[in-house]
Amino acid sequence: MASLAQRARLLIRFPRPQICAQCRRSFGSTPFLESGHNKWSKIKHEKAAADKKKTMMRTGFSEEIALHSKLYGPDLKFNPQLARLVSEARKSSVPKAVIETAIARGQGLSSEGAVLENVTFEAMVPPAIALIVEVETDRKPFYTQEMHNAIKKAKGGLSTSKFFFTRVGRVTFGKGEGEGAGVGVDDIMDDAIEAGAEDLNHDADGNIVVHTQPTQTRQVCDAIAAKHDLRILSSGIVWVANEDTKTKLNSSVASIAFADMLDAIRDLPDVQSVYSNVSRGDNMTDEEWARIAENLDVY
CATH class of the missing domain: 3.30.70.980 (YebC, transcriptional regulation domain)
Structure with missing residues (x-):
């Protein structure tokens, strides 16, 4: 049997190979997963969800800004509803180009100033x-x-x-602010009917939807929104099957x-x-x- 001194000399001449942790044979049946794999997968899913939410938010602001630009003009000084929307969009980090494009679209123009058909x-x-x-x-x-x-x-x-x-006028009012926070169909019914409404109901999100003759759509917007402090989410002439x-x-x-x-x-x-x-x-x-x-x- 080799002495301790001989073993030491052999180890110096022929050192044992070093095996990294990932290369060692596992005696368990569970396959080895590199660190960070599940974490990266989770990050990708979270980023995709965040991107989708951001896109939906920008789309929502774009539609509302374009609508209020169309209804009451593009000048923020004379259109307080539009000014409020632009301010909210900026606070929500909506890019300036998106806001300007939406205002132009409300006026029937592209971001380059071309007339839209x-x-x-x-x-x-x-x-x-x-x-x-x-x-x-x-x-x-x-x-x-x-x-x-x-x-x-x-x-x-x-x-x-x-x-x-059949062509039908439709206006969707969002949940109000201030005094309009708890306003529902019953609260606006008399004013809506007087303005030309033919049907009122709530949609799945709790918004108030008013249907009217196409020619009365703008009148319903003007009569209801300001008086009841309601937000106009959409307004237009729709096709109902x-x-x-x-x-x-x-x-x-x-x-x-x-x-x-x-x-x-x-x-x-x-x-x-x-x-x-x-x-x-x-x-x-x-x-x-x-x-x-x-x-x-x-x-």
Whole structure:
């Protein structure tokens, strides 16, 4: 047997190889995961959620700013509602370019000052689903081609469809501030009816929705918002599908194709609204219907 002195000399000449912690053989059955893997995955999900929330916030501000610019003018000095919205948007870190573009769009102009054209596309998709898409753009030829391509993938085509719908004025009032904090349908009903309202209700978010004749839309805005300290979230003329023309979409394959088409249309930046006479089929899942409904302005 080698003496201690001989062993020491051998270790000096032939040192034992050093094995890093990650290279050691594990006697357990659980596979080794590098540190930080799960953490990075969580960070990516959190960032995606934060980005989506930020985009929705900016979109909301853009729509409201454009609306108030259209209703009461682009000058902040003479449009206190617009001034308030711009101030709130700045505090929420909405970029200056986004705010300026929204104000210009309210005046029918692009960020470069080009005049925007209101274009309405009508289409029919099997089995008998009508579609109306409203676009505000200075690139009509481009959007005509994009609409054709998107609808064609759902085996449909551009075709007259307005006779499936009725034009209705609609104003959505958000939750009020100050004295308007607890205002509901009953509180504004008399004033709304006097201004021309034909129907009042609450939407899923608790906002007050007022329907009226198209020509009375602006009058309802002016009569209700200031008096009851309510925020105007949206105001315009919408297309509501006639009950006797609504078409159920049952096939899963057809519903996926229709939802894909709506996604493609909604991804186009100048699209303002999408309407359809589609209704939920008997065998359609909640997920399938939600994907369709979230892309429609009225359903």
